[in-house]
Amino acid sequence: MLKTFKIGGVHPPENKLSKDRKIEVLSIPSAVFIPVAQHIGAPSTPVVKKGDKVKVGQVIAQSSSFVSTNIHSSVSGTVKKVDFSADSSGYPKQGIFIDVEGDEWMEDIDRSETLVKDISVDGAEIVKKIQECGIVGLGGATFPTHVKLVPPKGMKAEVLLINGVECEPYLTSDHRLMLEKADEILVGIQLLMKAMNVDKAVIGIENNKPDAIQLLSEKCKSVAGVSVVALKVQYPQGGEKQLINAVTGREVPSGALPIAVGAVVSNVGTAFAVYEAIQKNKPLFERVVTVTGKGVSKPSNFLVRVGTATSELVAAAGGLPENTGKIISGGPMMGRAISSLDIPVTKGTSGILLMKEEESKREEIIACIRCSRCVSVCPMGLEPYLLMTLGEKQIYDRAESERVMDCIECGSCSYTCPSNRPLLDYIRFGKGKVGQIIRSRKK
Amino acid sequence: MSKLLTVSPSPHVHSSDSTQKIMYRVIYAMVPALIWSVFMFGIDALRVTLIAVAACVAFEYLIQKYLMKVTPSVTDGSAIITGILLAFNVPSSLPWWIILIGAMAAMGIGKLSFGGLGSNIFNPALVGRVFLLLSFPVQMTSWPGIKMAAVDAVSTATPLALIKESVKNGIPIAKVQGLPDLTDLAIGMNAGSLGEVSALLLVLGGIYMIWKKVITWHIPVSILATVFVFSGIFWGINPEMYVNPAFHIMTGGLMLGAIFMATDMVTSPMNPKAQIIYGIGIGLITISIRMFGAYPEGISFAILIMNAVTPLLNYYIKPKRFGGQ
Numbered sequence: 001m002l003k004t005f006k007i008g009g010v011h012p013p014e015n016k017l018s019k020d021r022k023i024e025v026l027s028i029p030s031a032v033f034i035p036v037a038q039h040i041g042a043p044s045t046p047v048v049k050k051g052d053k054v055k056v057g058q059v060i061a062q063s064s065s066f067v068s069t070n071i072h073s074s075v076s077g078t079v080k081k082v083d084f085s086a087d088s089s090g091y092p093k094q095g096i097f098i099d100v101e102g103d104e105w106m107e108d109i110d111r112s113e114t115l116v117k118d119i120s121v122d123g124a125e126i127v128k129k130i131q132e133c134g135i136v137g138l139g140g141a142t143f144p145t146h147v148k149l150v151p152p153k154g155m156k157a158e159v160l161l162i163n164g165v166e167c168e169p170y171l172t173s174d175h176r177l178m179l180e181k182a183d184e185i186l187v188g189i190q191l192l193m194k195a196m197n198v199d200k201a202v203i204g205i206e207n208n209k210p211d212a213i214q215l216l217s218e219k220c221k222s223v224a225g226v227s228v229v230a231l232k233v234q235y236p237q238g239g240e241k242q243l244i245n246a247v248t249g250r251e252v253p254s255g256a257l258p259i260a261v262g263a264v265v266s267n268v269g270t271a272f273a274v275y276e277a278i279q280k281n282k283p284l285f286e287r288v289v290t291v292t293g294k295g296v297s298k299p300s301n302f303l304v305r306v307g308t309a310t311s312e313l314v315a316a317a318g319g320l321p322e323n324t325g326k327i328i329s330g331g332p333m334m335g336r337a338i339s340s341l342d343i344p345v346t347k348g349t350s351g352i353l354l355m356k357e358e359e360s361k362r363e364e365i366i367a368c369i370r371c372s373r374c375v376s377v378c379p380m381g382l383e384p385y386l387l388m389t390l391g392e393k394q395i396y397d398r399a400e401s402e403r404v405m406d407c408i409e410c411g412s413c414s415y416t417c418p419s420n421r422p423l424l425d426y427i428r429f430g431k432g433k434v435g436q437i438i439r440s441r442k443k
Numbered sequence: 444m445s446k447l448l449t450v451s452p453s454p455h456v457h458s459s460d461s462t463q464k465i466m467y468r469v470i471y472a473m474v475p476a477l478i479w480s481v482f483m484f485g486i487d488a489l490r491v492t493l494i495a496v497a498a499c500v501a502f503e504y505l506i507q508k509y510l511m512k513v514t515p516s517v518t519d520g521s522a523i524i525t526g527i528l529l530a531f532n533v534p535s536s537l538p539w540w541i542i543l544i545g546a547m548a549a550m551g552i553g554k555l556s557f558g559g560l561g562s563n564i565f566n567p568a569l570v571g572r573v574f575l576l577l578s579f580p581v582q583m584t585s586w587p588g589i590k591m592a593a594v595d596a597v598s599t600a601t602p603l604a605l606i607k608e609s610v611k612n613g614i615p616i617a618k619v620q621g622l623p624d625l626t627d628l629a630i631g632m633n634a635g636s637l638g639e640v641s642a643l644l645l646v647l648g649g650i651y652m653i654w655k656k657v658i659t660w661h662i663p664v665s666i667l668a669t670v671f672v673f674s675g676i677f678w679g680i681n682p683e684m685y686v687n688p689a690f691h692i693m694t695g696g697l698m699l700g701a702i703f704m705a706t707d708m709v710t711s712p713m714n715p716k717a718q719i720i721y722g723i724g725i726g727l728i729t730i731s732i733r734m735f736g737a738y739p740e741g742i743s744f745a746i747l748i749m750n751a752v753t754p755l756l757n758y759y760i761k762p763k764r765f766g767g768q
Contacts, residue, residue: 007765012456090450169456241765254766326449332456339450353455360449362457366519367561369462372713376659381764383713386757403764411454418462419561425452 002207002232005242008379009234010412012169012333014208018292018299019172023180025303026316028103032075032307034060035087035095038346039136040143041067046096052079057106057283060096063131069144070134071096074285074305076104088329088336088343095344098307109282115183116279119191126195126278133277134284134347138269139163139174139238140330142348145270149195151259158262160193160201161247162271164216165231165238167206168331171351173288174268176301178205178212181272182219188271189226191278196264201226203268204247206233235333236410240265242379254406269350289313289345293354295321304345311341313352325360328353333411363420374413374423380406384413384423391430396437399430405438407431465708466520468657472648473527473703479644480637484535484587488637494539496526498546506555513559521560525549528568531638531699532743533575536587541579548574565750566707569743576743586634601635602628603695606686607739615683628693638703639696649702658706661718666701667692669726677734685734697729700742710750717753717760724749 037043044061054060054073061071077100084092105111121129131146151157162185166174178185189201203220205213207230217228231237231246241252243265250261258265266274269287276282285306292299297318304313310327314320320341328335329349374384382403390399404427413423480488503522507515529549533542549571557563576583586601600608602622609619623633631641638645652658675688691697696704705711705725712721725745732741 007763010458012458245765251766254764256766324448326451326455328455333454335453335455337448337450337452337455339448355455360455362451363461366462366516367559369465369521369561369708370711370713371462371465371708375713375762376715378762379765381762383762385713406765409453415454415456416458416460418458418460418465420457420461422452424454428452 002230003246004232004234005237005245005379007381008377008412009236009242010377010416011233012235012415014233015169015294016172016175016208017170017294017296018290018301019175019209021172021176021300023176023288023301023303024316026305026308026313028075028100028305029308029312030100031080032098032100032305033085033095033309033344034071034074034098034307035093035344035346036061036071037087037093038071038142038306038348039069040141041065041069041147043094044068044071046082046094048079048082048096050079050081053077054079054098055104055106057109057285059283067144067147069136069146070132070283072134072283072285073098074307075100077101086340086343087346088338088349090336090339110280115187117187119187119194119278121278123195123197126191126274129278130195130274133273133282135270135273135277136284136347137267138273138287138347138350139267140334140348140350141240142346145266145274148264148266149192155259156262157196157198157259157264158200159248159264160189160196160198161243161263161265162189162201162203162268163238163240163243163265164203164205164209164212164268165243166209167233167235167238168333168335168350170292170353171290171331172292173290173301173350175209175212177272177288178209178216178268182215184275185268185271186216186219186223186226187279188273188275190223191274192266192271193225199225202247203228204231204237204243205229206231206237208233236379236408236412239379239408239410241408254403284347287345287347287349289349290351291317291354292351293321293324293356294359295323295356296354297321306346307344309341310338310343310345310352313345314341314354321354321356323357324354325357326355328355333415334409362422365421366419368419368421371418373416373418377412377416379410379412380408382406384427387430388421388423388426391426391433394433396430396434400434400437404431404434463519465657466524468652468655469524469703470520470527472651472657473524473531473638475644475647476531476638476641476699477527479631479641480531480535483631483640484637487535487587490539491533491535491537491542491637492527492530494542495530495533495546496523498543499523499526499529499550502547502550503555506551507559511555511559516560519560522550525554525567525571528638528703529571531703532568532572532636532696533583534586535637536585537582541575541582544578545571545575561709563709564754565747566704566710569704569747573743573747601695601739602633602690603733603739607733610684616686617683625689625693628690633694636696639699642693642698645698645702652702652706659715659718661715662706662711662722663701665719665722666705666726666729667697669723670697670730673727673730674734691730691733695733695740696742700725700729700746704742705746705749710753712753712756712760714760714762716762717756720760721749721753721756724752
């Protein structure tokens, strides 16, 4: 029996259209917009101004607190302006506009393809370098990686879990990275293990990627302490708490961090970025992005510079299909619908999904028949039907005691509801309000 | 790009399932038992079913359109289920006008007075059935004999009614005349309401619904297990006065109730733990009524009583939370 998490879960059609497409390097755009808030935590502070010349890999916005990180230029050229423009949230965010001139990298970045296996730095230096290089969780949550590597007082990390689950339908960027950069990922894992001072790491991969499981299992044989676990395909297994549960059987207590059960989770993409940062001195300014959708003529996986407009990726994948009704940054379960093709790729952009007009509309909402499917699919053991009503009726104290804050917003409830009820919309609303109430209470 | 994009919160995909599909699966699951009833009770069974379904659909439509002034939702299939279940719960000889009254009670009182689909507290078909049982006790307990077995269809008593009568008169179970054996009960060679006679075909429908994920095993299994164990205890103590548990499982509306009516999504609890408690409650009340109550049969009342407890169960019994309590 394959391992998986114990409570809830759904299995949407996988639609991994681009799984056999090799990662292609996307040509450098003529201009980029690089937001200064590409991570969870405080936005970075811009350190360039209009007219400044920048190189690829140069710091253009500096970390402003511990939970924050540096932002680097992904291109070389001239800073056009520091201004506000919409990111994938739809809200205007501060960022740096750069007009591209050539492709001149910082001199200290090792651009060769040679695999550097020997680790010559100690743990503290690794953490410092990760922070400097602007590395965040590339699975989509974009939590600054250096923060995770330093456990709070009194807690100790025992195991590093590497997330190669990619449970979102359509997305294949992690899958391709595992196939094409397996050696680099393994060095990255060893670096993370050294930084955390643990001797065990487990890579979790869902069983719909047998090639990646086989390749990494083979390569792990020569790496002490690292192993691969094949997992049953089940959404949202890529959720941190679900992955920990699937691999170790442990449950992260309500409101606690994974470190409470001795685990730290990092994405395979993050492990690759850590390899590049430490071994190649290369900051995080590009990532693999899947461009896909049923109407897309060339579903692809691109290596994209941060700040590149969505339109460039769409053009490279064969252009915008005529009947496109919705564009999603990320996967179909947790991604964000974006309103314009101008929105840039950021560190957290794992995919661009183009949905056809007929796929993009919600079905008519009808009465709840209390079938309890939302309860049975909720991976956190919550009662979405109840939380929805509590959000709708603004009964926040009860929503809090019914643990609305535990919701991971995976969308399994809305996905499964036969009456097409917008469960997660109202739960998110309630969660936001309850979060505010809790914060104001602490003051 | 000239046209506008849709922007909405995640998730952006939806399972292909719908409430209507679920309702139609329930209907398919009842078809074997319906065919058997026609086979057993003749064209009368079909007549009762058609009148009940048509009346339920019509009452829902009329009440929604003219009294509630909302868009009628008869296409969701739930009124058809109520109609079939109401028919399954009455004798095949029931006059048409009594069926109409039953349908009106089911839809009007049982369902729409609470607000319609999803809002009702009690199972509408059972509200209709109990309304008729209390209003027309004679017609509701005159069971036509089996067309196949008897040359002339005469009124006969159901197995449970025979037992109730004999126990009242102090006659030991073994001496009761005219009791069908277990094989007959399983196949459905006995008198009773339309849909309750064939235990096997009802189980078949239940398996189909579990396979299609319309229901889970929790409610039917907990009801049947409770009935088996509880009646088994009494049978073990005094087999002269109490029938064996297998007989209880196979007779009356128990299978129909456990599989098709207690599992009604709207009126049953929302998580497995609560569903098991609900099922145990129904089992205990059913057997208590059968053994000690005035009626030979108790499943309808048991389900209605536990329907009323459902909100309480939902309030106090929570699913297993991730990360402990």
